[in-house]
Amino acid sequence: MNKTICPVPLNQRPINEFNSIRNSWIISWPFLEKNIFYRKLTFSWLFIIPISLTISNGSDHLKNNISELIFVSLTASLAFPILLLIRQWLSWSYIYKRLNSENIEYEESGWYDGQTWEKPIDWRAKDLLVAQHQIKPILNHLEVILILLVSLIMFSLLFILLGMN
Numbered sequence: 001m002n003k004t005i006c007p008v009p010l011n012q013r014p015i016n017e018f019n020s021i022r023n024s025w026i027i028s029w030p031f032l033e034k035n036i037f038y039r040k041l042t043f044s045w046l047f048i049i050p051i052s053l054t055i056s057n058g059s060d061h062l063k064n065n066i067s068e069l070i071f072v073s074l075t076a077s078l079a080f081p082i083l084l085l086i087r088q089w090l091s092w093s094y095i096y097k098r099l100n101s102e103n104i105e106y107e108e109s110g111w112y113d114g115q116t117w118e119k120p121i122d123w124r125a126k127d128l129l130v131a132q133h134q135i136k137p138i139l140n141h142l143e144v145i146l147i148l149l150v151s152l153i154m155f156s157l158l159f160i161l162l163g164m165n
Contacts, residue, residue, distance in 0.1 A: 099131035
């Protein structure tokens with residue numbers, strides 16, 4: 001990437017943004033092996049369970065029914081991994097759109113002076129390869145996990161509502 005032909009600052013070039021978030025802490029989890037990724041999500045869920053139990057214990061109804069207390073707390077604590085997954089999905093979706101675009105929108109000085117620069121064909125081809133073969137599978141995987149967790153919460157809420165009547 002030659003600086004003389006590209007006016008886009010280095011940190012705003014899509015491939016550099018991709019490398020940056022690929023090396024970030026939470027956003028990079030989907031790049032790990034699946035068992036490590038699932039382990040990190042599970043630990044994030046287990047980390048929030050004591051907090052959820054403490055909050056749920058404030059309910060007089062749940063305090064008197066330990067099984068419902070545990071079930072409600074486990075269900076509510078799924079919100080934290082879902083928030084992490086949504087944050088990951090948003091970051092990867094943003095980079096995916098930037099890599100798929102024919103133009104790069106950038107800020108020269110950071111003072112709302114947005115510019116647009118058309119990518120050369122070789123950049124476009126490289127960006128499309130990265131988007132389709134590295135980011136698209138991550139987005140699909142995150143979407144499946146999100147759908148499963150949201151479905152699990154919905155069924156749990158239905159079970160909780162039907163069980164309380």
